[in-house]
Amino acid sequence: SMLQRLAATLRRPAAVPLAAAVRCISSGSVDITVPLNYWAGKRWTSKEKCNKENVYEPATGRVLCHLEPCGAVEVDEAVEAAKSAFGHWSKMSGMERARIMIEAAHIIESRREEIAEMEVVNNGKSITEARLDVDSARLCIEYYAGLASTLAGQHVQLPGGSFAYTRREPLGVCVGIGAWNYPFQIAAWKSAPALACGNSMVFKPSPVTPVTAVMLAEIYAEAGAPEGLLNVVQGGQETGSLLCHHPDVAKVSFTGSVPTGKKIMEMASKGVKPVTLELGGKSPLLIFQDSDLENAVRGALMANFLSQGQVCSNGTRVFVQKNILPEFVEEVVKRTRAIEIGDPLLESTRMGALVNQPHLEKVLSFVDQAKKEGATVLLPCILLANTINDLNTMTCVKEEIFGPVMSVLSFETEEEVLQRANNTTMGLAAGVFTRDVMRAHRVVEHLKAGSCFINNYNITPVEVPFGGFKMSGIGRENGQVTVEHYSQLKTVFVEMGDVDCLF
Numbered sequence: 001s002m003l004q005r006l007a008a009t010l011r012r013p014a015a016v017p018l019a020a021a022v023r024c025i026s027s028g029s030v031d032i033t034v035p036l037n038y039w040a041g042k043r044w045t046s047k048e049k050c051n052k053e054n055v056y057e058p059a060t061g062r063v064l065c066h067l068e069p070c071g072a073v074e075v076d077e078a079v080e081a082a083k084s085a086f087g088h089w090s091k092m093s094g095m096e097r098a099r100i101m102i103e104a105a106h107i108i109e110s111r112r113e114e115i116a117e118m119e120v121v122n123n124g125k126s127i128t129e130a131r132l133d134v135d136s137a138r139l140c141i142e143y144y145a146g147l148a149s150t151l152a153g154q155h156v157q158l159p160g161g162s163f164a165y166t167r168r169e170p171l172g173v174c175v176g177i178g179a180w181n182y183p184f185q186i187a188a189w190k191s192a193p194a195l196a197c198g199n200s201m202v203f204k205p206s207p208v209t210p211v212t213a214v215m216l217a218e219i220y221a222e223a224g225a226p227e228g229l230l231n232v233v234q235g236g237q238e239t240g241s242l243l244c245h246h247p248d249v250a251k252v253s254f255t256g257s258v259p260t261g262k263k264i265m266e267m268a269s270k271g272v273k274p275v276t277l278e279l280g281g282k283s284p285l286l287i288f289q290d291s292d293l294e295n296a297v298r299g300a301l302m303a304n305f306l307s308q309g310q311v312c313s314n315g316t317r318v319f320v321q322k323n324i325l326p327e328f329v330e331e332v333v334k335r336t337r338a339i340e341i342g343d344p345l346l347e348s349t350r351m352g353a354l355v356n357q358p359h360l361e362k363v364l365s366f367v368d369q370a371k372k373e374g375a376t377v378l379l380p381c382i383l384l385a386n387t388i389n390d391l392n393t394m395t396c397v398k399e400e401i402f403g404p405v406m407s408v409l410s411f412e413t414e415e416e417v418l419q420r421a422n423n424t425t426m427g428l429a430a431g432v433f434t435r436d437v438m439r440a441h442r443v444v445e446h447l448k449a450g451s452c453f454i455n456n457y458n459i460t461p462v463e464v465p466f467g468g469f470k471m472s473g474i475g476r477e478n479g480q481v482t483v484e485h486y487s488q489l490k491t492v493f494v495e496m497g498d499v500d501c502l503f
């Protein structure tokens with residue numbers, strides 16, 4: 001397969017042969033030496049070499065590559081490249097933009113395995129999940145390619161034959177700032193709607209996972225996008241704040257934690273720039289006694305253990321109605337024990353590595369704390385809260401852990417569980433399992449969360465808007481509505497008669 005990959009690389013003359021920098025795809029043996037900054041159609045090494053940072057392979061703890069954070073000069077160059085691309089791209093028709101985006105989607109499909117492997121090596125999730133992330137990225141680009149040609153304004157008739165019309169115009173250079181849990185998918189979920197609307201983008205991945213966003217930038221270029229359409233600058237908070245403050249940046253779309261999201265909003269406010277914020281969560285999953293138990297257990301696993309639990313929308317507070325608690329716990333523990341944990345590049349693995357050692361320690365300290373606060377630890381990753389009193393105070397029930405830790409809580413009535421489910425400052429997602437159709441919709445109506453699931457959890461079809469209530473964010477990604485977050489309306493008044501002058 002090494003030969004196949006090499007052959008695939010040779011068939012891609014425009015792209016930097018990343019695979020050539022990789023000796024062999026197995027955990028512990030990958031070195032990435034190509035530069036990871038990308039603008040104006042080229043990969044760049046940083047001018048500020050002294051600031052190099054190590055990037056680790058989660059599965060082994062080995063150094064995978066070095067991050068070269070971009071400073072002010074480089075951020076300026078990337079924004080300049082994006083401005084220049086915007087000039088061409090924004091003048092193309094939606095159909096023309098769509099053709100290039102569809103071509104990019106084809107290239108992603110043909111390089112699915114290579115991208116997924118790089119995601120695994122840099123992020124630690126299982127290859128099975130990484131493939132689905134690549135698919136989601138491709139579907140998102142296909143979806144917005146489809147919408148690109150539908151963007152249009154309105155015609156409004158005014159008195160005396162006069163009229164007005166609206167034009168849906170792009171914003172300009174948009175900035176995307178990503179988290180480390182879905183590196184390639186986040187880059188696609190942000191760039192696809194931005195580009196479809198005629199914007200260009202400078203994207204900054206998390207410094208923990210810098211590898212795959214640049215592959216996406218190269219893919220757009222290979223698909224025929226103008227130079228500078230999607231640019232990638234590497235770095236942490238300094239680079240991020242340079243982007244947010246940049247006078248030529250029109251919008252910031254951010255995925256990450258609540259504290260950083262607040263800072264982003266504050267920085268953007270200095271330039272009165274719109275923001276999209278996809279932040280954290282502490283989402284509830286409500287399992288009623290009339291549920292199909294088998295599906296409810298599956299739902300709870302999907303709500304907690306994807307991507308080693310490092311998912312913003314995870315339903316980490318699993319409320320189970322008292323009568324079925326013993327059965328539920330038995331089944332969920334049994335199925336959790338059976339999860340194949342191991343080398344994320346192996347086909348059989350279902351749970352890989354947490355993103356790095358400090359994060360692992362943080363997650364484990366939540367489990368320790370829960371023990372001290374009186375939780376029963378059924379497995380390292382399933383906490384059973386024992387009394388109602390505990391529930392209101394336990395740290396594991398209040399704070400986002402962002403790891404494979406499910407807290408199981410029992411409840412008696414619908415009213416009670418709704419009150420407890422909504423008792424959080426966040427509101428990204430929520431789920432309900434019940435066979436009672438009336439109850440399902442009634443409960444969902446009362447849940448204060450942006451994405452609600454009935455009898456399933458954590459599915460994210462790109463046709464459907466995704467985003468949070470309360471402190472979980474502002475704006476939406478995916479779905480038709482996101483077009484409104486990456487474009488602005490211009491209203492044009494047209495006078496067909498004389499000016500009715502008051503003076």
Ligand SMILES: NC(=O)c1ccc[n+]([C@@H]2O[C@H](COP(=O)([O-])OP(=O)(O)OC[C@H]3O[C@@H](n4cnc5c(N)ncnc54)[C@H](O)[C@@H]3O)[C@@H](O)[C@H]2O)c1
Nearest residue numbers: 178179180205206236237240241256257260278279280312
């Ligand atoms: N709602 C969603 O769609 C979603 C998706 C994935 C992750 N998340 C959330 O992200 C968090 C985990 O990701 P993380 O640890 O990478 O989050 P983070 O907030 O630490 O970092 C996110 C990004 O912001 C950058 N950044 C940090 N400080 C900055 C600053 N001052 N100015 C500009 N940029 C700055 C980081 O370099 C990184 O690229 C969790 O809270 C999770 O719930 C949300």
